[in-house]
Amino acid sequence: MSTFRYRCTDCRKEYGRDDVRYLCPACGAAWRPGMPLLGVLEAVFDTASLQGRIDKTRPDWSLLSAVEPRHFPPLTVGNTPLLAAPRLAASLKLGQLFLKNDGQNPSGSLKDRASFLVVAEALRLGESRVVAASTGNAASALAAVCASAGLEALIFVPEKAPRAKLVQMVMHGARLVPVKGTYDDAFALSLAFTQKRGGLNRNTAYHPLTIEGKKTVSLEVAQQLGFEPPDAVFVSVGDGVILAGVHKGFADLVAVGLLPRLPRLIAVQAEKSDAVHRFIRTGAYQNALAPTTVADSISVSCPSNAYWARRAVQETKGLSLTVTDEELLSAQRALAASSGVFAEPAAAAAYAGLQKLQAGPDALPATAKVVVLVTGHGLKDVDAALQSVTIPPAIEPTLDAVPV
Amino acid sequence: MSTFRYRCTDCRKEYGRDDVRYLCPACGAAWRPGMPLLGVLEAVFDTASLQGRIDKTRPDWSLLSAVEPRHFPPLTVGNTPLLAAPRLAASLKLGQLFLKNDGQNPSGSLKDRASFLVVAEALRLGESRVVAASTGNAASALAAVCASAGLEALIFVPEKAPRAKLVQMVMHGARLVPVKGTYDDAFALSLAFTQKRGGLNRNTAYHPLTIEGKKTVSLEVAQQLGFEPPDAVFVSVGDGVILAGVHKGFADLVAVGLLPRLPRLIAVQAEKSDAVHRFIRTGAYQNALAPTTVADSISVSCPSNAYWARRAVQETKGLSLTVTDEELLSAQRALAASSGVFAEPAAAAAYAGLQKLQAGPDALPATAKVVVLVTGHGLKDVDAALQSVTIPPAIEPTLDAVPV
Numbered sequence: 001m002s003t004f005r006y007r008c009t010d011c012r013k014e015y016g017r018d019d020v021r022y023l024c025p026a027c028g029a030a031w032r033p034g035m036p037l038l039g040v041l042e043a044v045f046d047t048a049s050l051q052g053r054i055d056k057t058r059p060d061w062s063l064l065s066a067v068e069p070r071h072f073p074p075l076t077v078g079n080t081p082l083l084a085a086p087r088l089a090a091s092l093k094l095g096q097l098f099l100k101n102d103g104q105n106p107s108g109s110l111k112d113r114a115s116f117l118v119v120a121e122a123l124r125l126g127e128s129r130v131v132a133a134s135t136g137n138a139a140s141a142l143a144a145v146c147a148s149a150g151l152e153a154l155i156f157v158p159e160k161a162p163r164a165k166l167v168q169m170v171m172h173g174a175r176l177v178p179v180k181g182t183y184d185d186a187f188a189l190s191l192a193f194t195q196k197r198g199g200l201n202r203n204t205a206y207h208p209l210t211i212e213g214k215k216t217v218s219l220e221v222a223q224q225l226g227f228e229p230p231d232a233v234f235v236s237v238g239d240g241v242i243l244a245g246v247h248k249g250f251a252d253l254v255a256v257g258l259l260p261r262l263p264r265l266i267a268v269q270a271e272k273s274d275a276v277h278r279f280i281r282t283g284a285y286q287n288a289l290a291p292t293t294v295a296d297s298i299s300v301s302c303p304s305n306a307y308w309a310r311r312a313v314q315e316t317k318g319l320s321l322t323v324t325d326e327e328l329l330s331a332q333r334a335l336a337a338s339s340g341v342f343a344e345p346a347a348a349a350a351y352a353g354l355q356k357l358q359a360g361p362d363a364l365p366a367t368a369k370v371v372v373l374v375t376g377h378g379l380k381d382v383d384a385a386l387q388s389v390t391i392p393p394a395i396e397p398t399l400d401a402v403p404v
Numbered sequence: 405m406s407t408f409r410y411r412c413t414d415c416r417k418e419y420g421r422d423d424v425r426y427l428c429p430a431c432g433a434a435w436r437p438g439m440p441l442l443g444v445l446e447a448v449f450d451t452a453s454l455q456g457r458i459d460k461t462r463p464d465w466s467l468l469s470a471v472e473p474r475h476f477p478p479l480t481v482g483n484t485p486l487l488a489a490p491r492l493a494a495s496l497k498l499g500q501l502f503l504k505n506d507g508q509n510p511s512g513s514l515k516d517r518a519s520f521l522v523v524a525e526a527l528r529l530g531e532s533r534v535v536a537a538s539t540g541n542a543a544s545a546l547a548a549v550c551a552s553a554g555l556e557a558l559i560f561v562p563e564k565a566p567r568a569k570l571v572q573m574v575m576h577g578a579r580l581v582p583v584k585g586t587y588d589d590a591f592a593l594s595l596a597f598t599q600k601r602g603g604l605n606r607n608t609a610y611h612p613l614t615i616e617g618k619k620t621v622s623l624e625v626a627q628q629l630g631f632e633p634p635d636a637v638f639v640s641v642g643d644g645v646i647l648a649g650v651h652k653g654f655a656d657l658v659a660v661g662l663l664p665r666l667p668r669l670i671a672v673q674a675e676k677s678d679a680v681h682r683f684i685r686t687g688a689y690q691n692a693l694a695p696t697t698v699a700d701s702i703s704v705s706c707p708s709n710a711y712w713a714r715r716a717v718q719e720t721k722g723l724s725l726t727v728t729d730e731e732l733l734s735a736q737r738a739l740a741a742s743s744g745v746f747a748e749p750a751a752a753a754a755y756a757g758l759q760k761l762q763a764g765p766d767a768l769p770a771t772a773k774v775v776v777l778v779t780g781h782g783l784k785d786v787d788a789a790l791q792s793v794t795i796p797p798a799i800e801p802t803l804d805a806v807p808v
Contacts, residue, residue: 075744076485081510084478087554104508106485106744108783148744150491159798164568167786170793173741177806178798185801192803337577340479340510340552379512379783382571389574394563394582397589399596402581 006041033188036306041208047255067120075148077112082224103377111141117213129199133190136165143172156186162381204241205305214245232264236349238298240309247312265318268353280320297346323352329388342378410445437592440710445612451659471524479552481516486628507781515545521617533603537594540569547576560590566785608645609709618649640753642702644713651716669722672757684724701750727756746782
């Protein structure tokens, strides 16, 4: 591991890794539940000393890891396929289209990456309990990784989280506390819990290593593309932490000289859960008032990492889009039927955004090389899928009964 | 690719790859629905010429592939993690325990491997439709791989297949035909269909490349263990085709000189779906009369590959076990809570068999190196999981309401 320091993304003050745990003490003190986090910390590596030291053919990513591999839990995460989707590329008039299928992580979502690194940090610190609030995926990821490491996972989720995700948590032996309320309510409660009763809080962006865990997806994409950066990367956005992680990963690669430039980052939100989108478009922040969308994983009133999400889009000259529930469910079907990748609704939002962009005046050119991040598996929420497909009726087992 | 010929596992007669498609014409003619397949073909490679030609550090497995990589569909399958499970190994008094987590395949089960190779064969042959009967996983795998390749999948499943698997098939655009009856009824109907109306039939063991596809799991396990074979591999068994594929893979590795010996293969069936088990134990074959088990993927009255399954256990000096539904659901919980791997009930049967063996007089020694094959993801059937766990009630979002 290379040495790193934490730097406040607001005041730029730096801290040693063990001098601070969550937010910047100065900026974070002004934060209150119901607003985006203030004082989110960024792990800053000595990238100058890493110039030319990472071998492109066999990159040692531990040099960019904020926790030493000796603390890693047994469950392996990441190293998911980057899939060429030639049929979809042709239908969208794109040069190349790749799907980074993070639904193939052990618990079925990209969130395994963040949980992996925070659990590694818990093992380093000797903490026996990790606490999180989650819309579902981060919690099922935490439950799985804690199970492999022998740590206790204590999880606060909105009671309306999809049943499959709740079942995962319980099967992995987590202490599950469904909360009457929203993700935002669960978030506030989990913070109150760790402040009063202890444990390492894994809340997304609140613990800075969630962003570091998620950045590994960009390291892999770059490597899988032979360090020739894509023109654009589409990311479904809820609280903005995956987008921040994707940005951080590419930025680290540029800083150590492995990539010549950042790809454009395209943020896609659900139309009714669009606080980040509006913030990017207008510069004025406001919570989403009624974040009701079938895409539960990106249903957020108050996105914790709104500031970094906006910066990720601005610094990469990207853009921001919203899609309706009908558009994202339609994209889910198209993706499954033409690429073999079954994404959960929230994960299909990124592809829906690409479809929408290509159908309008700002379409990417026919030479563009595009990556769509698929952040969670469709098996996470089959009820949502059943809103747009129908299982045909059963027939008698005779050839004559088979419909032609 | 090395050249290969098909050889009948019954009469040993050999055929060129394009001289025959499914069963040995001579032996298969005697087969009738309701009995295990006769005349199952085995792909026989020129292993003598491959001695010393496969590099252990970077094995070119296309040399042992029955279809050339240029015909491979876009969806990548396999290359799943082999996970060390030190906590489970200690609890079972084993030297080393590894979980081969094939639930991390794109459609969530090992069946992706067989569908991948048969779809590659369909592309080679110019067939535009692939037909299958399935308990669920083979069909959802076929639907996903066909979607990626632009082929039509036509699927016959028992109407009682878990809903998540049916949703996968429909989402991937397959033509789904639920059948009022059992897997065995669907199997017979699919054969009648392809005989009368065409398409490539992918039924397991009936198409010999299903076994070749499944063998890739053994190639990977051997490579992941540095070509030091495990002492035993535990495999959940329904129709016996995964077990045959696992056996074929290890046998090919021994034949080309990459492994010094075969591991013992341990077949584990559900107590009420035990036709292979009884055949191995008694030498007298009889269908399972009422194969009712929560482990739907291994619920089979008439196992198509019973003969090869028995041979796999006998040739490797393995053994055969059964487990009750209670035992396999309990194993599912133990696996999820202590390793982070959430297996579907059928996949947990293998681990249940290991637990049972270690609790009895024939326990493997404390030096043993064991691999348990996890053949499908728990998200495939959350209703089954809910038979043995409970989701706690929701609380008000206040710290005082959190149970201590």
